[in-house]
Amino acid sequence: MNTILLGNLIKIRWIAIFGQLIAILFASFVINIEIPFFEALFVIFLSVIINFYSYLEERKNKTISNIKAFSYLLFDTLQLGILLFLTGGIINPFSILILAPVITSASYLPALLTIILSSISIIIIMILNFYFIPLSLTYEFILPRIYTFGLVASLIITVIFIAIYAYLFASSSRKISNALSVSKLQILNQKKITEVGSLSAAAAHEMGTPLNTIFLILNDLLKDKKLQADKSILKDIVLLKSQADRCKEILQKLSKNPLKLKDKFLEKVKITDLIKINFDKFNKNKKLKIVENFQKNEPEIIFKDEIMYALGNIIQNAILYANNIVLVELTYQMKNVIIKISDDGKGYPKDIIDKLGEPYISKNNEGMGLGIFIAKNLIENMGGKIQFYNSKDNRAFVEITLDNSILRI
Secondary structure, three states: OOOOEHHHHHHHHHHHHHHHHHHHHHHHHOOOOEOOHHHHHHHHHHHHHHHHHHHHHHHHOOEOOHHHHHHHHHHHHHHHHHHHHHOOHHHOHHHHHHHHHHHHHHHHOOHHHHHHHHHHHHHHHHHHHHOOOOOEOOOOOOOOHHHHHHHHHHHHHHHHHHHHHHHHHHHHHHHHHHHHHHHHHHHHHHHHHHHHHHHHHHHHHHHHHHHHHHHHHHHHHHHOHHHHHOHHHHHHHHHHHHHHHHHHHHHHHHHOOOOOOOHHHHOEEOHHHHHHHHHHHHOOOOEEEEEEEOOOOOOOEEOOHHHHHHHHHHHHHHHHHOOOEEEEEEEEOOOEEEEEEEEOOOOOOOOOOOOEOEOOOOOOOOOOOOHHHHHHHHHHHOOOEEEEEEOOOOOEEEEEEEEHHHHOO
């Protein structure tokens, strides 16, 4: 399913219909050019029928399939071709409009369908150069053959150029849009995980008090001599206490932070902690070395899912390509925090280093190539900067610069 709304095609076709009607009426009754008037009206009437049919289709489904969108654009191309045949052929000034369906197809439809529509448009242009009904002007109008050839060639070249131009830019835009959607979804999931952890800890805390009260009452009941004499009641009390113990164990599990940090993790945390967490999450057999370039103890920052997820993507990538060690250099300056992450692998290939940060660029073509793209966008959306480069000894480096005001140190 593409993103073409059928309603937009209907509106554009109505504009084309009214424009064609005005052009036919103006040529026939204002400037007195003899054209096959009723035949032209019939061709325009076919567009009216198609538009009413499209309106009925829109009431069922506002979006349409690629094939159906292609069919509508093909009809528009053929309809315009027939009108041009009736009104002078390729020398008709409105022949340039044959580009409109091609541009729409290149912007929204797959490459194969765009190639087919472009080919049909080129065939129509070539046919119109030889077969058409000449305009009956009041004076003789003869174009040099070389000019006619140039007009045909220019239209054909324009169709090809516009199709490629529109497709490349639209394809790039679609890739970026899809990649951003993926990054937003993953950040949303990260936030939900954090929220679930917070709710779990809060629920465990709130339920702890009534559960302690239950234990106090159960212990008193177990000490009661009258109840001890009734073994059936005593058995039920023991069972009730065992289930209460089970509830206590479940609450203790819920209250444990899955990231193995204290509860204040959701408020403030150190960047080195985030690095270690993400390294432990993705590491299998590599080693982590952290170099801290600051004089006093490392300051804490306000935890943000964006930082957590961005660092996670970059560290996962470093682990994937490292031979043995992932090195992280952390520097706190007056206004900035600089994080340099490198590995002892082969470095970035020269053919992709300038493209890093774009969607679907993968070092080994095995993944989707979205990890670095997501990390780059998360950091830049926070006002930070990220750079990718190889060192002199050909080690891959990722340098992240974050403003202290962003981190609220």
